[in-house]
Amino acid sequence: MGSIEKRGKGSFRLSVVTGYDSKGKAVRERRNIKVKNKTLARQELAKFEAEILSGDYTRPTYTRLEDFYKEWTKKFAEDHFSPRTLREYINIIEKRILPQYGHLKLAEIKPMHIVDFIDGLNRGEKRLDGKEDPLSPSTIRNCYKAFNSLLSVATDFGLIKNNPAKNIKLPSPTRKKSVAYTKDTIDKMISSISEEPYIKQVMFWIAFVTGCREGELVALEDKHILEKKGAIRFEQSLTQLSGGELKIKSIKNGMDGTVAIPNELLKMILKIKSERKREYIMLRDRWYDPDRIFLFSDEEGKPMRPDSVSQWWSRFRKRNDIGEIRFHDLRHYSVTYLIQQNVPTKSISQRVRHRKIGTTMDIYGHHIEEVDQVAAGHFDVFFQQKNS
Template sequence: MGYIEPRGKNSYRLNVVIGYKEDGNKLYERQTVTAKSPTEARKKLTLFEAEVLNGQYSKPENIRLNEFYKEWLEKYANEPSNLSPDTRQNYISILKERILPNYGHMKLADIKTIHIVNFVNDLKKDGKRLDGKEGKLSSSTIRNCYRAFDNILSRAVEWKFIKENPADTVKLPKPKSKKSEVYNVDELRQIFSLLESYPLHWKILITLAITTGARQGEIAALEWKHINTDKHTVLIEQALTEVIGEGVRLKSTKNDRNRIVSFPESLSKMLKTLKARRNEETLAIKDIQDETWKDHYFIFANEFGKPVRPDSIGQWWSRFITKNKVKKIRFHDLRHTSATVLINEGIHAKVISERLGHADISTTMNIYGHVLAEADQAAASHFDTFLENKANK
């Protein structure tokens, strides 16, 4: 038999009787939890009582990281609202491959800040890559590994297994800003010229990437309902991602930022042509469409309505530039190309930030600070004409 005790705002102590002392007093197993109401607390009591009575409950001070990982996976990571599919997959991979093999045997209470410091410092050494390639891990990869460790320990604090997170005060290597390769205007003209001999859907896909700055997964997830050919705009509100063991799945955009982005009028004409073709194809095979995606009408899909896999876009792009001996840049760098062209044309950073779907303008400034600085210097040089004229008078 168990009962709950209020311990403060949204805090309750769960009490379960597990036996009696020699003097007749009850023996308890207790756990403090967070709950929005007594009703929610009683539901947690029921689960707690079942764990205790079935011998599945481990006292917080004794539970090891390996055991807690199962709790984290079931009660946090597997809840779609907590982590995006990409982040979930990334954290699980890091925990399984880098963290649990070294720290899984340790009790949560025994994991100290120095262990996290040692973990981060060890990642900086040679030979820590898991892909077999030479070289050190990038600072961003190290930060991601830290975030996975920090996340599981934060849940341990939240669920009262430990009092504080030993990862909180660890200093991380500063991410090194890497200048992305982009195309200049002449190189873009070459790209568009080459695309004239390729299927219309690839011409449209690459044009969308360059003119809107949309991400690979966002382009793959575009449906015809997102296109307004009268106003020449596209609504970007979802993305496709590949989840190991599950296949391609829809998710929200990065930062959950939906946005409407304008594109050139000439692209609207191409889209109208492609849609007419797609409508004919859909009518011809409407009885054998892919059931998984029957409620969606993707722009870039096969004849059965199945959307293109996001990674296949990058693979096609790599083959395209190799075959045509074009300067090699990643497909993602078309996004950087789009931003760079707009900056050089004098478009305000706030507008560019909105088009790219950045959380705030500071993200845009951090990524494209060097391009903005170059554009600013070019702008200042325009005043030389006035100053030279004045000096000659």
């Protein structure tokens, strides 16, 4: 049952009884509206009643965005984001979002606020370094993701009915410059890596053969080496917290999987696995983690940091004049090599644990097209026979 109260010129308050308390007093939901006349107010009242009866109504919250940000951090973000992503989002929220929108109540934030925010970033108005150029599409997307996370969680917590950041269109992402794949570069890397310490050689070959990431590589334990299957199981990654502590987390996008490896590489890995187990037995009381034997660790079982892999690789490629190839680029070299060997794209996608085959197509489509052109050339023989 609803009623209308005139509050002023063109202003009305809608009231709908939703039940009664223990003393028999009516419990009401109210909404202030601005319409021209009472007839239009009755129409709005009918909509308001239908919204409440259908269960779609969410009581407006008077929580400001800057206050909810503290709750978002404690009750959601710390458990759902990697330390690196969390630091990036906090920096964006505190330096870009709260100064402009922190004073607003959650219910006051509209899609147009998000559009204006993105537009300002796109025109370079919100740069923090004083430059006038627009921010890159990827940076703008990260800013949007941080804002969207705040409002999405507020929706999930029942503080607002709808997320105003949902369905906002963003600038098209810039395609990353593809890694210059050449056989000469691969040959030079393979020749140079043979001069490195044995454990570094194994790290290189695992990354090149499986396409794993740095964090996944240093998170490998003895249990992940499947000797009978001749494969490696990737199910976790290692990250370093701001205080220096190492933390095990799930694989990116939750895409764990098993990757087959050559028998010679398996032998190399088993040699390291045997050494780690021997060290574990000798130093069990002083072992870094009694429940884990990491393959790439120090003499007390503490695993290598992901960034230490990149640092070693940087020194290695400079010593051997290999060029601007990151350790992560071995993942791209692995995929490109398999494409040129005519391995089916679906198999490659599964091997590098992309969630969708479309991801593989988007990143490596130009290489796939090149191989496809070579494949088309094989049919020339039939047309040559026809012409002859």
